Amino acid sequence: MLKVPKKYISHLAALKSVLKNPKNKFFFVAGHQRPDGDTVGGCLAVYSLLRRLKKDVFLCNFDAVPSFLKFLPYSSELKNIKKTGRKFDVAIILECSELTRFGNIINPKKQSKITVNIDHHAYERKWADINWTDSCSSSVSEMIFYLFKFLELPLTKEEATSLYVGLVTDTHNFTQTNTNAQSHIIASELLSCGVEPPVIEKNVYGTKSPNALRLIGSSLRNIKIDNTGKIAYIQITNKDFRQTKTIAEDTEEIINYAGMIPNVLVWLLFRETQKKNLIKVSFRSVKDIDVHKIAQNFGGGGHRNAAGCTVKGKIGKVIDTVISVVKNKLKK
Ligand SMILES: [Mn+2]
Numbered sequence: 001m002l003k004v005p006k007k008y009i010s011h012l013a014a015l016k017s018v019l020k021n022p023k024n025k026f027f028f029v030a031g032h033q034r035p036d037g038d039t040v041g042g043c044l045a046v047y048s049l050l051r052r053l054k055k056d057v058f059l060c061n062f063d064a065v066p067s068f069l070k071f072l073p074y075s076s077e078l079k080n081i082k083k084t085g086r087k088f089d090v091a092i093i094l095e096c097s098e099l100t101r102f103g104n105i106i107n108p109k110k111q112s113k114i115t116v117n118i119d120h121h122a123y124e125r126k127w128a129d130i131n132w133t134d135s136c137s138s139s140v141s142e143m144i145f146y147l148f149k150f151l152e153l154p155l156t157k158e159e160a161t162s163l164y165v166g167l168v169t170d171t172h173n174f175t176q177t178n179t180n181a182q183s184h185i186i187a188s189e190l191l192s193c194g195v196e197p198p199v200i201e202k203n204v205y206g207t208k209s210p211n212a213l214r215l216i217g218s219s220l221r222n223i224k225i226d227n228t229g230k231i232a233y234i235q236i237t238n239k240d241f242r243q244t245k246t247i248a249e250d251t252e253e254i255i256n257y258a259g260m261i262p263n264v265l266v267w268l269l270f271r272e273t274q275k276k277n278l279i280k281v282s283f284r285s286v287k288d289i290d291v292h293k294i295a296q297n298f299g300g301g302g303h304r305n306a307a308g309c310t311v312k313g314k315i316g317k318v319i320d321t322v323i324s325v326v327k328n329k330l331k332k
Helices: 006-020 037-052 140-150 156-170 180-189 197-204 212-219 240-245 252-259 289-297 315-331
Strands: 026-030 058-060 088-094 113-121 130-133 231-236 267-270 278-285 306-312
Touching: 006 130, 006 140, 026 037, 037 058, 037 088, 037 140, 037 156, 088 252, 113 140, 113 180, 140 156, 140 180, 156 180, 156 197, 212 231, 212 240, 212 252, 212 306, 231 252, 231 315, 252 267, 267 315, 278 315, 289 306, 289 315, 306 315
Parallel strands: 026 058, 026 088, 088 113, 113 130, 231 267
Antiparallel strands: 267 278, 278 306
16 A cells, blocks of 8 residues: 655645644635546545535536546536635635636635645646645646545545546556656555446547547648658647537547657647637647746646647647747757
């Protein structure tokens, strides 16, 4: 059985005293906008933990739970809201290196007596009362796994399932650079709690609507490779969404195809959003290239090998600008 890492003890002790204090009754829990498997999985496990401690929980996200995660236990408890004026004893916010990343559903400092920041993104900011951050952790779900351990709460199958989805999606099936021996041992402990990998695979990776498959088809037909052969990118316009009757959520995983091309070092996905001239850019890279830093130039961020940002402008222009910045980075 894994032990809680020493570096976590002081933060976990502080968090434990917040959780065990009977005065702290009403909890706010949220993760970042456009929630992914790790954000949703981590939040749902925290939700369940707090319910077991007999707390009232306001679990929410700025955006809806994507359909591939709706099979997760308690996902229907996750409210999709943009704002609330309610006051809380404790606000626990996951995966938000910048406070704005959770969409300002509340003003944590004004609407909560205690704020808790749990995050594993690069260059974490210390904006809360308790800042439990670790950019070496594979996922926030891995950190939440240790929270259960520290509190000596054996994981239920439901909690283990949520955490496993966080671990699997953030490491992309244990294949990315954030995968380590530790993540596999955690996975093994989660499996012993009853997690069923085939169920998770089918829901998370193995289900696509016919229209989503058509979107993949039309996107891949237009894949571009720059003249150096080191950068590949895919663009998806609102016209593509209309023609295939799909939505942003259906673009999940499409970016990975661009990384399959031999010798490509950085691969990207550009897509138009509902807002006119606002382009969402996703970056992926091989080990040594830090796309978090590139995304930061455009007001975004993320991890070393997976990052994102939103850029104003027409899609063609945004592609030219971003690709030239990536090219410059590769020249260095
Ligand atoms: Mn994560």
